[in-house]
Amino acid sequence: MGQNYPNPFNPESRxxxxxxxxxxxxxxxxxxxxxxxxxxxxxxxxxxxxQLEGSAGGVAGGQKLENVSxxxxxxxxxxxxxxxxxxxxxxxxxxxxxxNVNGEVVTRxxxxxx
Numbered sequence: 001m002g003q004n005y006p007n008p009f010n011p012e013s014r015x016x017x018x019x020x021x022x023x024x025x026x027x028x029x030x031x032x033x034x035x036x037x038x039x040x041x042x043x044x045x046x047x048x049x050x051q052l053e054g055s056a057g058g059v060a061g062g063q064k065l066e067n068v069s070x071x072x073x074x075x076x077x078x079x080x081x082x083x084x085x086x087x088x089x090x091x092x093x094x095x096x097x098x099x100n101v102n103g104e105v106v107t108r109x110x111x112x113x114x
Contacts, residue, residue: 001099001106004079008113011081011089014053015108019101020072029071036100037065037077047095048084050077081112 004015019033020026039048052068053076054061059068065077077097081089092114098107 001097001108003108004097004110008111009081010112010114013079013081013110015050015077015079015097016074017077017099017101018074019070023072023074026072032069032071033102034100035065035068035070038098039079040096040098041090042094042096046084047090048079048082050079050097052076053078 001017002015004013006013015037017035017037018024019035020031022028037050038046039050041047049064049066052059052061052063052065059070079097083090090112092112095110095112096107097110098105
């Protein structure tokens with residue numbers, strides 16, 4: 001998983017991520033990887049579940065990245081900067097993007113600046 005951009009951001013951000021042990025070679029295109037991407041605040045409270053930007057790997061764009069099966073490849077996630085299930089923008093501060101791909105976890109820090 002790369003770093004979100006822009007960072008700091010207001011009100012929305014994107015982050016690129018890749019799945020597959022052999023990415024970018026991707027020798028086994030049929031293999032699926034279970035992907036979950038979530039955003040947490042500094043208190044480790046769930047803030048958002050970003051969505052897949054653009055259709056990719058047989059998954060429709062706009063789908064929340066929670067237990068999604070994706071083939072080897074590079075993808076972009078989008079977060080509109082709003083709290084989960086609301087139209088309210090998050091407060092300024094530090095947030096963490098956490099991706100889990102088949103049980104392997106990577107976290108990146110981001111900043112919302114208003």
